Amino acid sequence: MDPELIAAKELLEKSIDSLGGWLEFWTAIVVIGLLIEYVPEFIERLKEIDKRSLHTKIGGILITVGVAGELFVGVIASSKETNLRNVTDSITASLNQEAAGARKEAAEAIERSAKAESNLAQANALAANALKAAQGFQLEIAQANERAANAEKETARLNKLAEEERLARVRIEEQIADRILTDEGVIKIAAELRPFPGQQFKIITYWESREPLALTNRIYSAIIRAGWKFIRPANRSNLIWGISGISVYVHPAATELTKKAAEALVSALDKQGLPSALREHNPKDDPTNMIQINVGTKP
Structure with missing residues (x-):
């Protein structure tokens, strides 16, 4: 929120409060004028006409001044209230703008969060696929090792047979070979x-x-x-x-x-x-x- 708008709002509120005091003051003047105008009429009904006319004139003046003061204060108060409403509207607009920005940022944050969750889901899926592939590779490796072990056993068996055949041939050759004296x-x-x-x-x-x-x-x-x-x-x-x-x-x-x-x-x-x-x-x-x-x- 704009700090200048807040300061203007507070100043207008103080001015309106001050004008309210003046309005009360001028209203009191009107009351006093009325008292001066009508109370003596009941108290000194029998006094001279000149004194009563003076009282009437003073009361009329006070009433006039009081009404004028009320009018002046009312005009100023109305202007201040208008300014206050404008400032309030500006503050409201600023707040609405900030709220809109906040909502936009929140929407963007939500969108980023959704994308992050989507990316996380994709990463989890990739990790799951990688794990599945790794498990498949491990199975293939185990099968390959088993085949290699079987091949080694078969090779050992064939080598043993070949060695037995070789020894048999050697024995046969020794049996049929000539005796030699070097x-x-x-x-x-x-x-x-x-x-x-x-x-x-x-x-x-x-x-x-x-x-x-x-x-x-x-x-x-x-x-x-x-x-x-x-x-x-x-x-x-x-x-x-x-x-x-x-x-x-x-x-x-x-x-x-x-x-x-x-x-x-x-x-x-x-x-x-x-x-x-x-x-x-x-x-x-x-x-x-x-x-x-x-x-x-x-x-």
């Missing part, structure tokens, strides 16, 4: 047999079979390298059919040195992955210090 193995066997130089030996195998014959030649090379002496049989005889593995025969009556040489040969062959067995000749056979080596088929 050059390094030949050197190591010769080194272990070298403490028994001149030890006599003979070796028998399946001369017509490729694998036993090849291994026999490698063992022969190692023994000859150690300085042992090969005794060639008068007749080239084959092993009896069905013998497998390597057997080292020594006569029970052989010397201790020969027996130790036979034991060293068995040990050296075992170390090179060629299992062999130390056996004794029939005691009824003629005593001999010669070691016999039988190389059969692969066990």
Whole structure:
């Protein structure tokens, strides 16, 4: 509200209050004039006419002045009241304008609030959709993890099967693969047999079979390298059919040195992955210090 309008309103109200006092004053003058005019007439009815005329004149003057004062004050009061109404109307208009502005601001605030609520509702909807999508993603992730776990289990199972098949193939290959004595193995066997130089030996195998014959030649090379002496049989005889593995025969009556040489040969062959067995000749056979080596088929 305009402070100047409020100040003008208060000033007019004070002026009207002041004029009200003046109106009472002039009204009192009129009353006094009337008293002066008519009261003496009853009190001094019998007095001289001149005195009564004077009283009448004074009373008339007072009445005239009082009425004039009432008129003057009434005119001014009317003007003040008009100004007061104008000021009041201005204040009312200002208040109405302020109220309209307040209503407009309130409407705008309500509109903003509605928009904010709408935005909040949209945000809540988006958040709900995002949460729903996140839950969907979590479900998909869980399903993917489950599929991955199942795939890992299946992969492990297949790997196990593949490993079992590989080991089976290795075992089969080992079973069907030729026995091999490497050059390094030949050197190591010769080194272990070298403490028994001149030890006599003979070796028998399946001369017509490729694998036993090849291994026999490698063992022969190692023994000859150690300085042992090969005794060639008068007749080239084959092993009896069905013998497998390597057997080292020594006569029970052989010397201790020969027996130790036979034991060293068995040990050296075992170390090179060629299992062999130390056996004794029939005691009824003629005593001999010669070691016999039988190389059969692969066990």
